[in-house]
Every structure is written in structure tokens, then in C-alpha cells.
Amino acid sequence: MKTVYLTADDYGCHPAVDAAVLDLIDAGRLSGAACMTRAPGWPAAAARIGSRRSAAGFGLHLDFTEFAPARRSLWPLIVLSQSRRLDQRPLRDEIATQCARFEDATGHAPDYVDGHQHVHQLPQIRDALIDVLRTRYGSRLPWLRISGxxxxxGFKPRFIAALGAPALVRRARAEGFRVMPRLLGAYGFDCDAAGYRKRLARWFAMADDGDAVMCHPATQAVPGDPIGRARAIEHRVLAGSDFQALLAASGIQIRPLRP
Incomplete structure (x- = not known):
């Protein structure tokens, strides 16, 4: 039996996302939820976690492109990081602030850390992240979900990984972090329910023990969200009656993602 960590991104960004994530946790279908602590809805979303932490991990979804005060669009951020033109002090300060907002709202450290649009693996950001996490949580380091x-x-996951996943894996392991070095679940957000179910089955079949699979569910399309339709489809499939059969067909178990 393989253990796969099925994690939902963007918790806190919208009530429809939050409701879907909590629904799936209550059904035992998620390992964890990554939280956007700069989102306006984060305090209300954090208040709904309650006893669910015994059923799933709650992590920090590091954000520099959506809600962060000094946010940048993804491609300019990639260019600046790859050319190493980002100022390290503001990076560390923003990472520390997002960690603090998680701690203040939940009363505990994040169980794991990943990145919105995978920004946590970019040059400079990954080093600042490791430094902040080591300083802040040295006695109990969170897991790192890395987009390897x-x-x-497929092309999309390999392109995402090429932006810095191998370097983050090496640095994280050297610093004593537990990592999920491979991430499945990247696609074009372009299929119907049958197509997503087929993709999910393929990812489960491809997964090795300890791999992560990401998802982005919502109970309905979020207005203005470019992946809103896909979010609703993902929730429908993940909450569906045949989900357990998908797991069984690949010999997979979903376990809570906790340090």
C-alpha cells in the first residue's frame, strides 16, 4: 500500500474554496490544506479549522503573487529571481510575516509549507524560506512540498520543476527538512469531470510512496477566477462516490500530512 499526500491549495482565498476543502477533509479525502495567510478571508477560514487538525495537516501556502502587499505578477517575479535581483531582507520579512499570521490565527506552526504558483522554489526565495523556517521552527521543522x-x-510539471525544485530539495534535505520531492496534479485546468477523473487515476497510478498530489477544489466557480470552473469540477470528482475506488485501483492510502 502506497501513501500519497493529497493536498488542497488556496485555503482562505474564498469561501467556496474553504467550504470545499473542509468538506473533503471531513470525508477523509485530503492529507492537508495549504493556507493563504495574506488573503482577506484568512482569519475567518482559520477559525473553521478547529478539531480538523486531527484529520489533516494545515500548511502555509507562501504567496508573493496574489495577496502579498508587494505582490508581483508571476513571470516578472521569475525573471527577477532567476537573475538574482530580489532584495533578501524584504523576502525574509514577508515570509516571516506570513508564518506569524498562520501562527496567530491557528495557535500552532504550519505542518508543511509550499508555494502559491510554486514560488517557494525560485532562486533567492527558496534560500530565504529555508533560513526563516530554520530560525523559526528549528526544533520542529515543517514538511516541504516541493514541485519536483x-x-x-509531462511538460508542465517538468517545466515547473526546472524553475528550482532540485536545488530546493538538496538544500532542504541538507538542513534536515522532510520533503515531498515530487508533485503530481499539474494540468491545464481544461477538462470536464470525466477528464479530471481520468487524470486523477493516472496520477495515483504514477505516484510512488510518499509523493504528493495537489488539487484546487471549490464548491462553485469563484467569480473572476481563471480556474474557477476547474475548481468546481475537481471538488465534484474528489467528493464523488467512486473516489475510494480510484484509490483502491492504485493501492493508495491518503494519510494526514503532519510533521
């Missing part, structure tokens, strides 16, 4: 890929995973 392998040959055969």
Missing part, C-alpha cells in the same frame, strides 16, 4: 517531477510526468 520525473521523466514521463
Amino acid at each position: 517531477a520525473r521523466p514521463g510526468d
